[in-house]
Amino acid sequence: MIHIRRVALLTLALLFSTNWLLAQVTENNQDDFNDFTYRQGNVYRAASGTPGPEYWQNEADYQIEVTLNENDHTIAGNIEITYTNNSPESLPFIWLHLEQNRFKSDSRGTLTTPIQGNRYSGDIDGGYAISQVSSLLDKRGSKPSTRYLITDTRMQVFFDEPLPAKGGVAKISMNFEFKIPEKGMDRMGRLQVQDGTIYALAQWYPRVAVFDDVVGWNIEPYLGAGEFYLEYGDFDYKVTVPYDHIVVGSGALQNPKNVLNEELLDRMERASQSDSTVYLVRPDEITQPELTRPRQEGNITWHFKIENARDVAFASSSAFIWDAARIQLPEGRTAMAQSVYPRESDGTEAWGRSTEYSKASIEHYSSKWYVYPYPVAVNVAADINGMEYPGLNFCSYNSKGSSLWGVTDHEFGHNWFPMIVGTNERRYAWMDEGFNTFINHYSSEAFNEGEYGSNLDQTRRYVNWLTNPDREGIDTYPDVANTSNLGMIAYMKPAMGLLMLREYILGAERFDNAFKAYINSWAYKHPQPNDFFNIMENVAGENLSWFWKSWFYGTDNIDLAIENVVPYGDDQVIILSNKGGVPMPVKLGLIYEDGSRETVMLPVEIWQRGDRWNYQHRSDKVLTGVEIDPEKILPDINIANDKWPNKIYE
Missing domain, CATH: 2.60.40.1730 (tricorn interacting facor f3 domain)
Structure with a gap:
């Protein structure tokens, strides 16, 4: 009887595994990964994202x-x-x-x-x-x-x-x-x-x-x-x-x-x-x-x-x-x-701390990104x-405490975007407001050991807007956008995009190298969106067309899901699906029967072949829990399908 039961279970597992394999052979999603604009270089703007050999601007x-x-x-x-x-x-x-x-x-x-x-x-x-x-x-x-x-x-x-x-x-x-x-x-x-x-x-x-x-x-x-x-x-x-x-x-x-x-x-x-x-x-x-x-x-x-x-x-x-x-600026330089x-x-x-805030803000950005160029910083x-x-x-003369820190830090951050990196604010508000909101996150975390902190990394706070049928894309011109959407499409959504790039997709070192290269290459010049996209890809060494296309030039959302975890021979298979329109690498937090933990990152290319992927996890340990994005960096719109089984995380 025991032998017959084992044969039956093996047969069922084999049939089930065949279904997994069939499930993965679907129509591919290559269009999501193709370039979406004409991003080739010329003598004025190089394909690498830097100013070209004949770049010019008037004075x-x-x-x-x-x-x-x-x-x-x-x-x-x-x-x-x-x-x-x-x-x-x-x-x-x-x-x-x-x-x-x-x-x-x-x-x-x-x-x-x-x-x-x-x-x-x-x-x-x-x-x-x-x-x-x-x-x-x-x-x-x-x-x-x-x-x-x-x-x-x-x-x-x-x-x-x-x-x-x-x-x-x-x-x-x-x-x-x-x-x-x-x-x-x-x-x-x-x-x-x-x-x-x-x-x-x-x-x-x-x-x-x-x-x-x-x-x-x-x-x-x-x-x-x-x-x-x-x-x-x-x-x-x-x-x-x-x-x-x-x-x-x-x-x-x-x-x-x-x-x-x-x-x-x-x-x-x-x-x-x-x-x-x-x-x-x-x-x-x-x-x-x-x-x-x-x-x-x-x-x-x-x-x-x-x-x-x-x-x-x-x-x-x-x-x-x-x-x-x-x-106090790098290399012994000073300003006031x-x-x-x-x-x-x-x-x-209230404003009795304004100069303290101003000084801290300028010093942080100068140390982290690019040295402040002007002799004074006046609030x-x-x-x-x-x-x-x-x-x-x-x-605002009425601002106090955290609100005064926030507005002071944000407005001084604009000295980097768009005062140093001279983008077109009238067309591309996200290239100054969004980039600035992103760097504000790190300055706020750093100021006075996090006295006021930042909530940009709490991206799931914005799910209601991200799923609102009246939402608009980041690329919407500010004078065209519904004013109720402007705060998200100009400030928060592009800032979340950069946060995801740094903390989830590329990692801090690769991102920082590319972002600093962008600032240094375009300081006191006029970059376009494609210049930014190209330099980030060239320096970080990553084709990110799928991300620019879906997050910056679309209104789709992130919804990664765990369908199930099943045995497969001596291993286990984690069945994943992409239910949203934004492909994304999949970071898995794994918990084993012995209480140990591990993190695995699956590349975004798993979604080129379709919206379903079976990951064979090879380990001699038994999985008891799996979670997508355990640090909760992604603004995933459905957290109910991020875990397996749900009860272990309750």
């Missing part, structure tokens, strides 16, 4: 002088742009962005804002007044041109003759004036506080659009959600304000002895050598400018410079507390963290939830 250098009038809340001044055409074609005109025109009742942005409003609602009684426009080629015999055309938030300036290719230089100048909006689309504006008005000035001057080898002129209008894409250059700008104002801005202050008295200069010097926060203007000195400023009447001019930047912003107010500390905020924001639970308290510019942030 815009700015000299700007403006005066702030706090009686009527206006900015007025003049600008001269020195534009260098490094492209291989001559240019009969250039395009400028006039983003203040967004604040007009008939702007495209106003007319495409829902009646109920959204984050990007703003004042509608503003806009530029432009005059004295002139353009002149820097060549003998050239004649100035005064011809220009303004369309919504774009300005086309024509030359008298085409600007020569490969090094032609022109100067464009004009006067401009605008009313500073109170509500500046959560990116700029003004805020009335107890001791005065805080002016947060951004998008405040005519800015040159990018002319590149991909689409030529990038002239998408400024509607709201889409941010910016700008050329690099040097900025020299002067801001004239009432004598009792403090001005902070992108870049280094050029005339400290003209705007600060001896006491304040001494404090500034002490702050430059201190790792703890030093008051420059104390709370009790806000209403006593004579204690820190050299003049007691009229206006005073603050002069700033910054090199190789794509933008500048500044803030001005008579209501600022001002503090600072040294930032500064914070300005009103008395309403003061306190150790400004304003009526803005969070907005970044080179070397300067605007963050």
Whole structure:
């Protein structure tokens, strides 16, 4: 009887094993693994993901002088742009962005804002007044041109003759004036506080659009959600304000002895050598400018410079507390963290720690990814939830504790994406917001031994959105996306994608090598999505088309499943299936009868042959439990089928 039973069981096992083999022979999924865009290289952008041997980009250098009038809340001044055409074609005109025109009742942005409003609602009684426009080629015999055309938030300036290719230089100048909006689309504006008005000035001057080898002129209008894409250059700008104002801005202050008295200069010097926060203007000195400023009447001019930047912003107010500390950078370099905020924001639970946060954030990113290039890092308290510019942030004056750390760290992280790596925010928000959210995860884990921590790695918190029928893909342009989806498609989903690449697919060392190569190759340049994909694959040594296609350019989900575990001769077979549209390597956590554990990683190629795979686990130990992704890195939408048997994990 025992012999007959064994024969019967062996026969059943053999039949069952045949079914497994048949189950694996299905229609293949090779299309999921094929390239999905034209990713071949050329002389401008190499197939390896680096700038090609003939890569070029144009340059815009700015000299700007403006005066702030706090009686009527206006900015007025003049600008001269020195534009260098490094492209291989001559240019009969250039395009400028006039983003203040967004604040007009008939702007495209106003007319495409829902009646109920959204984050990007703003004042509608503003806009530029432009005059004295002139353009002149820097060549003998050239004649100035005064011809220009303004369309919504774009300005086309024509030359008298085409600007020569490969090094032609022109100067464009004009006067401009605008009313500073109170509500500046959560990116700029003004805020009335107890001791005065805080002016947060951004998008405040005519800015040159990018002319590149991909689409030529990038002239998408400024509607709201889409941010910016700008050329690099040097900025020299002067801001004239009432004598009792403090001005902070992108870049280094050029005339400290003209705007600060001896006491304040001494404090500034002490702050430059201190790792703890030093008051420059104390709370009790806000209403006593004579204690820190050299003049007691009229206006005073603050002069700033910054090199190789794509933008500048500044803030001005008579209501600022001002503090600072040294930032220690690699190779003995230093910079200065500064914070300005009103008395309403003061306190150790609030903005009193802003400079500490700023310093820690900049030091972390400089050590881990790429050295911070600017002389200062300024955090400004304003009526803005969070907005970044080179070397300067605007963050909510109401933020405290973990929320202040989070917004400060996030906005300073933007100095790497897109200020150093100059992507097109207006088209590809995920290449700055998503990349930045990813690096924020590690800085938050590192700050003060995880004082505030991060929950990015708790990816399964987002399953409800990932399964929502109204979800959109990461590649959706921000001005097109439903505003309820923007936080996920621009920030969280791409950040989760990078997290999966680092912690699950490639591993930390391979990922970091590739990610640093991307930053180093494209610092102060203009990468496209394919450049990022190509360099990550080339340096990490992995074809990731399946991942870019499904996670970044699709709306499918991850749903890996364990169907069963059955004996097969002296071994055991784990029957797996891919029920989602995103293929993924399968990390298996194994538990044996003797209590020992093991981890096995199956390559993503198992899904090229179909959506079912039988893994023969060769071991002389008996399996009692199996779990997919035991560290729970993947945002798998169905955790009920991740384990075998379910009861051992309850």
